[in-house]
Amino acid sequence: MESERRPWERCEAKPTGRIRDVRDNAGPVNDLAGLRRIVSGLAADGILTWVFGGWAEELRRLAPPRQHRDIDLLYPGSDFRPVDRLIEHRRLQAIPAKRFAHKRALVMNDVMVELFLVRTDEDGASYTMFWERLRYDWPRDVLGFVDGVAVASASALRRYRADHAAVRRAAAP
């Protein structure tokens, strides 16, 4: 990792001590340009991620454009060691309450960014182990690409949207 500033740092505001919510009407902090900056900034440090959640649904035209409170990203890896090293090296603002084996959460440009770990099993299938309790299998095409951005596939988004409540019920502490 190099020490120069990264794209997301260029417009970084002074720490506010809280996560800004777009409903505060405090300014367009979570727009598409910001999303691209964060994804490309992570990739510039070797952390490849795929846009997931509401932003991905919008980019895949599965949902109409809307304001987004946070940014969800899929991170293919065996664990979060590379991400944790980046957090330490860049002194990024992690959210300890959202630190789990399957998830890391950061505040970048005042927006909450959640990374979900996508692992590879003994058969080469992609899955996430939610709270170390529930294995959630992703479709084979989970990692996709649209409009110049790495985005989770439509099938993955549809499946997870349908399963989300059940995953929370079954696995959340």
Added chain:
Amino acid sequence: MVMSLAAVCALASSVVASTAAGSTQYCVPYTGSGIPPGSGIPPWGFHASQSFGGGISGYSHGWGDVNLDTNWISGEICQEVYGADQPIRMIAVRLGPRIIYHSHYAQMWGYPGNLVIAVVRVIWSEDPRCRVGTRGHVTMYASYNGVRSDSIQFFLNAGCRDENHLYHGPEVDAQVPPL
């Protein structure tokens, strides 16, 4: 994409397997230059060396075949980790057959390039905690447009996580499809 030849690495090895005393030895000496195996440009291939800090360094290389249309890949990668008064530790992984993801328009390290993420399985290990058969994936990235910022990264599961190293920098020379 980097097509230039790189300096011959003193610790260069080869994943060409040979059989000795009933066991298969991977990572046998290789003294070629450029992208292995040394005769022409393989469908995919790389060699890389990296300092990991603490006096520990690593060398890795591999090559094989690929069909992006069918998300199929084959080949092997070898890695040697050495230094800090520790014995050389070697692992080898076999790629495929599934490609998890590939892109001609990936962005990594601040540059566009080709990216292939493929399933791997450990086929040789000198790390007692890293068992043969352990799965994971590898990310192979090659920048283009005259930029040299290639990288190789291992993401192995279970006891093989200590072998998860990142190679990135001037000592990484990769050919990642499409050409």
